[in-house]
Structures are given as C-alpha cells and as structure tokens.
Amino acid sequence: MNATRHAIGLGLRRGWTEFVLSLRSPQDQGFYLFMGGGTLLYLWFNRNGEITADGQSVPVVAYSLPSILAALLAFGVVIGPAYALAMEREDGTLLRHKAVPHGMQGYVTGQVLYHSLGLLPMLLVILVPSFLLFDDVMARGTSGWLTVAWVLALGLLATLPIGMVIGSLVPGVQKVGTWGMLPIIVLTAISGIFFPIQALWGWVQAVAQVFPIYWIGVGMRSAFLPDTALAFELAGSWRTGTTVLVLSAWAVAGLLVTPRVLRRMARRQSGSQVAEAREQALQWVH
C-alpha cells in the first residue's frame, strides 16, 4: 500500500466530511445566506443602473455579477484556509495530524478539497436567484459556462495557496483580519469589481493587475458579458491569454512556496504551543 496515496485518500474523505458538516451547521448556512443575500440586495438596488463609457453602456447587474463572483471566489479561498489554518494550529487539529504518519499530507488535502467544495453553495445561492430575478445575465450560453469552469479552476489554483501561506504565517487567529482580510478588501476595491478599473489612477491599475483577483474578474466577465462590454476593459480586450498566464504564474508560485511554508509551520507545532494558545484564548474570554 502506498502510504502517501493512502493519506491523500484519507484527506479527501476528511475534506468531504468537513464539507458535509459545514452544510449542516447553522453558522455556515447563515454565512452563505448572508453573502448570497447581500450580493442579491446590491444587485437588486442597482437593477436599473447602467455603466456608461464612450457611448457604450452595460447594465450594472450584468457587469457586477461576474465580478462579484470573482471577488467572492478569491475571498472565500484566501480567507477560508487562512482562518482555518490559523485556528487549527491553535486548537490542536494540526498537531493531531502531525502525530500520525503522513498526517500532514492528509490534512492539507482535506483543506484543499473542503475550501474548493465550499465555493459551490456560494455560487448556488448567488447564481440561482440571479437567473430568476434578472434578465440577460449570461450572454454566451454553453461556451460561457465552459469559460466559467476554467476560470474557477485556475482562479482556485492561483488563490488557495495564498490563503494557506497567510494561515501558516500569521502569528494567531486574531491577526488574520490584518494580514488576510484587510489586503483582500483593499485589492477587491481596486480590482474593478464594483466599477471598471479605468476609473482609478494608472499606478493603482498597475498594482491591481499584479494580483489574481483582477484577472479572475476579467475572466468571469469574459464568460458572462457580450463583446459590446469590451469598452469597459483595459485595452478593449478580454486578454484571455494574459489571464491564463498571470493566474498560472500565481498557481505555480503557490505550488512551489506553499509546501515549504506548510512544512516550516508543521515543524514548529508542539503541544506547548497549543496549550499557550489555549491559555491566551481563555484570557480573552475572561
């Protein structure tokens, strides 16, 4: 029996179990409903709005829906694992896996699967009502959905490692806000999610284009919007080649860096660290 493959199998089972438990948990159901409801409310209030430039116009709903999906994807798979890792380092979940053979491989596999699956309910609670409430959301039919699929997959590969790295490096759960949440919110704000990126200064546009959120957004819009909406993209193009290139670069960098960071983090795990975190958490309560 190959122990590594066996551990990955266990990790997949772990990810699935976590996913099922999450679907049953009122807390997580509430989170999905909150995110879905919030997005729909935003779209509903802007249902008659139009974004115009150079005589072209596109409905706010049509522009925002794919962009928001992109932002939620990035947010979900960066903050999700970052928070989970920081948390599970402190509560001993990770240590339990360190204490069994090939446990870390299983643990990481479980995390990857769990956070990837976690996107599905999010997509569902946003897409299904959107299609019922609004017209002309998907302009490209089947080929559009195919694009959605590859952008999702590549976007996941590009951003999930970032979450893992943040979760491994932050000193504690309380710091995930500063080191994870804050940068993501800032990046979302400058990545053309709620309004076309041309509205911002040139150097801000340049910064946004270094990071994956902007490119996932472009990819998603290229799947949902007709070519008449190209007026709102930089260079008047979907730049599909560049999208693939940038996201792949992030994915490769992630695959190279993340295992090292995870190994370093795992090496530092010990029982007294968990005990210390517990004491600190208890102090927070009092």
Add this chain to the structure above:
Amino acid sequence: MIRTRGLRMSYGSQEVLSGVDLAVHPGEVVCLLGPNGAGKTTTIEILEGFRLPSAGEVRVLGEDPATAGDAWRARVGVVLQSWRDHARWTPRQLLTQLGGYFEPWSTPGRPRPYAVDELIATVGLTEHADKKIVRLSGGQRRRLDVAVGIIGRPELLFLDEPTAGFDPQARRDFHELVHRLSDLEGTSILLTTHDLAEAEKLADRILILTNGRIVASGSAEELTRQVAGTAEVRWACGPDRFVHPTDDVVGFVRRLFEEHGDRLTDLEVRRASLEDTYLAMVQRAESGRPAGPVLEEVTR
C-alpha cells in the same frame, strides 16, 4: 526504547534542560515526576519529535525523533491535550479518520489500527460515540484523547499529564487502561504527572526531574529507601513525646522496648511516603547541594 544522553534545551539564555540522561526499556511504564517548570513537557516533546533539543543525543525506537520518518511515527503514540479541535466531528468519525493513517503499517503480528468500536468501548465512550465532540465533558474528551493516542497500536506511548481534570472513577478506569496496554500489548509508556499516588500505582520506575536534570530513578520503594530516614517513629514515655527518623525500624523499636519497657505509653511507626521522598529530593536538588547517594547512575 528511549535513550538520551546529555539532553540540553535552552530558550534564549534560559536553560530548561541541562543534561538529561534517561532510558526507558521495552515494556516498561516510566513516570516522569517533577515540579512545574522542571522541563517535563519539554523533555517529552523532544522525545515525541515535536521539538528540537539544543544539544545532546536522543534515540527513540532506534532513531533520532527529529529526523525520523513516517514509519517511525506509525510506531509511536502521543496523547495530546485537546481543547476544541474537531468540535463538529463525532468520536467515531475522528477515530476512523485518524486511525486510517496507520493502515499501511499494519502487520499480522500487530494489526493497525485498532477496531474503532472496540477501542471506543475500551475507553468507555460507547454511549457517546456518535455525539458531537463539543458536547463531551472534559473527562470524556480526555478519554477520546487517549483513544486517539493509542489507535495505531503503538509500541511506545507518550502521555503528558493524562489524568489532569479526571474524577476519581475516570482516574481508576484510566489506570486500568494503562495496565492493560502495558500487560497485554507490551506497550512501553512514558508519562508525566503531578499525582504521586498515580505514579506509585502505574510506574515500574519513577524518574524525578528537577532543575533540568534527572535527580533520581527507581521504583517508588527504591526511591523511598534512598532518602535517609525511611520511617518516623513516634512514642510517648510518661508525659513526654518523642519523634525519631530511622532506617532501621525494627532495631530501633526493639531498643526502645529494652530501654523503656512498660513506661512506653504510645508507639507509632510511619513509613515515609513517596511524597516525603519526592519533596525531600526536590528540595535537596533545588538547594543546590549535591544529592549525595540519591544521584545514582540512571543511564542505559
């Protein structure tokens, strides 16, 4: 099973372990005693491979835990102090999941992991096997920790303060479990505790760790014998009462009778407890005086 030589550990300028030599032999249950901050947890974490020592030689199951691989990990069990991990899982789910990692290391002579139901029954969690872990009481959770620690049928088991927070019944059940593991499975066990009665009950051998060194090693009885005055004799002679510590109880009492005869009105012999011994040894070590005859060779 375990052998260390000159094990040192310092955090910054503070030295926690200053040359620990200890050994655990196959099938032995060894208890590491010591005051808070003596370095018990640090020692055990080094042996588990969770912490790198600053210096010294460590061999656990023939390997250096710091570099040992997964095959080594499969032979070692660690009972962790859990807290709030896997809150939504049930004990059955968690044991099935974590036990799975040991399957590739199963041999006909040592099937791994334990059957989950059997193990759950062994630690007395049958009624709670399908409850969410967050709903378990502190004692039940500790029993789950023990189950997770032994799920892989380890040859060597580490327990760091396993019974902290146990009620007397849970403590007794746990002691039975330790005896069963060591008798039936031949598991070697190294545990730390504050509870001297527990150490006396469980351990084949007790090690006393204080100020970063092992200052004594032996069975509870041997340790007691090492400290001068293993017993205290109290007697009353007319209106006067006396106390005298002695190694030779029988001889001393005989002389008492020869000397005082019928004038003795009260006589009490109190054997030194492990607690007396322990406190005496720790005190001696902390006062900085060499522990004299107590410091016997404890290596190999």
